[in-house]
Amino acid sequence: MLSAKAVSPDKPATAPTPATIDRKIIRTGFLEALVKSPAETAEQIHKLAEGMGGYVESSQISSAQSVPAATITIRIPAARLEDAKAEIRKFHPHRDRKN
Numbered sequence: 001m002l003s004a005k006a007v008s009p010d011k012p013a014t015a016p017t018p019a020t021i022d023r024k025i026i027r028t029g030f031l032e033a034l035v036k037s038p039a040e041t042a043e044q045i046h047k048l049a050e051g052m053g054g055y056v057e058s059s060q061i062s063s064a065q066s067v068p069a070a071t072i073t074i075r076i077p078a079a080r081l082e083d084a085k086a087e088i089r090k091f092h093p094h095r096d097r098k099n
Contacts, residue, residue, distance in 0.1 A: 033088075056072060
């Protein structure tokens with residue numbers, strides 16, 4: 001059995017309503033600091049990001065030429081960026097290049 005919906009020629013077809021656009025604000029920051037233990041500091045930053053509703057996007061810990069270093073990229077809600085930067089600066093406030 002086949003069925004068909006009747007369409008009234010008097011009523012124009014309505015276009016579907018556009019979906020609500022979920023816009024996001026992206027802010028970027030950069031901090032560089034000298035710390036005693038890059039691996040421990042990276043772990044602290046990892047916990048900080050999760051505590052602020054974010055996550056670690058990438059993390060690299062190395063000891064090139066016997067100088068330990070770490071690079072960590074975190075993603076957190078834009079509204080928490082300044083709080084996160086302030087907390088990270090507390091790890092070693094003496095040398096800090098920021099943007």
